[in-house]
Amino acid sequence: MKKIIAITILSTITTYSAVADVYRYTDENGHIRYSDIKYHLGFKRIIKTSPVPIELKKSGGVYEIPVMLNDVLKINLIFDSGAADVSISPDVALTLIKTGTITAEDWLSGNYYQLGDGSVVKSERFILRSVQVGNHIVMNVRCSISKSIKAPMLLGQSVLERLGKYTVDYEKGVVIFEGED
Numbered sequence: 001m002k003k004i005i006a007i008t009i010l011s012t013i014t015t016y017s018a019v020a021d022v023y024r025y026t027d028e029n030g031h032i033r034y035s036d037i038k039y040h041l042g043f044k045r046i047i048k049t050s051p052v053p054i055e056l057k058k059s060g061g062v063y064e065i066p067v068m069l070n071d072v073l074k075i076n077l078i079f080d081s082g083a084a085d086v087s088i089s090p091d092v093a094l095t096l097i098k099t100g101t102i103t104a105e106d107w108l109s110g111n112y113y114q115l116g117d118g119s120v121v122k123s124e125r126f127i128l129r130s131v132q133v134g135n136h137i138v139m140n141v142r143c144s145i146s147k148s149i150k151a152p153m154l155l156g157q158s159v160l161e162r163l164g165k166y167t168v169d170y171e172k173g174v175v176i177f178e179g180e181d
Contacts, residue, residue, distance in 0.1 A: 021049055021179065053174035054134040064170075065175065066156055068132035070101035075153070079168075079175065083112065083156030086131065086143040087123070092153065093145045102126055113144060121147060131159050136177055138162045 023035050023043035035043065056063040057076060064076040069088075073095055077086065096102045109126040115121060123144035131141045133155070142158040160166070164179040 041168065046126075051176045051178050052135055053169070053172070053176050056168070056173050056175055058173065062152075062173075063173075065133065067155060070096055070099070070117075070129050071097070071132075072099045072101050077153045077155040080154040080156055081160055083154040084115075085111075085125070085154075085158040086141055087146055087151070087154040087156065088143060089146050089149045089151055089153055091149045092106045093126075096128075101129060108142070111144065112173075123147070129153075133159065133163065134177065136163055136179070 025033055025035065025043045027033050054065060056065055056079060058064075059076075063079045065078050065079045066074060068074050069092075071076065073092070075088075075092065077088075090131045093102070106126045106129070108127065110122050110124050112120055112122050123146065125142060125144050128141040128143045129139065131138045138159050141162075146153070164176045166175055168175050
């Protein structure tokens with residue numbers, strides 16, 4: 001009976017979910033569960049969907065990518081594989097604080113970052129609960145706050161390395177995250 005229910009659930013998910021992988025995991029009570037979001041390493045992908053291209057916007061010689069921060073703020077960040085972490089401006093951080101999606105428990109100790117011009121600055125840091133890039137969601141992401149509202153906002157390695165392999169198609173202006181194999 002359990003096998004029939006699991007097959008029914010999986011066939012329903014595959015019928016109606018054209019853009020999400022399906023993961024299998026065992027919860028704290030030993031029950032087998034299914035999700036379209038990979039929360040941690042204990043999840044095993046059982047259905048892999050085709051990668052979905054995400055449009056890049058060229059702006060001032062760099063490429064920006066739309067993201068959703070903490071399920072409340074949609075914003076474009078510079079796609080920067082050379083940046084260690086996600087970096088946002090103080091006004092964006094304040095918006096997240098005002099929406100209640102950054103709390104006292106989310107703050108980390110500050111960290112030093114080397115900028116593109118070689119200078120080193122100390123930035124405040126916190127954990128973003130989620131960063132959504134296309135149909136991919138990355139949980140618990142390190143994020144720094146720049147010193148200026150004019151500083152570029154970056155999508156760095158604290159997200160990109162967790163999304164796995166990706167390809168940038170400059171002719172079409174898209175990035176495709178293929179995830180882990």
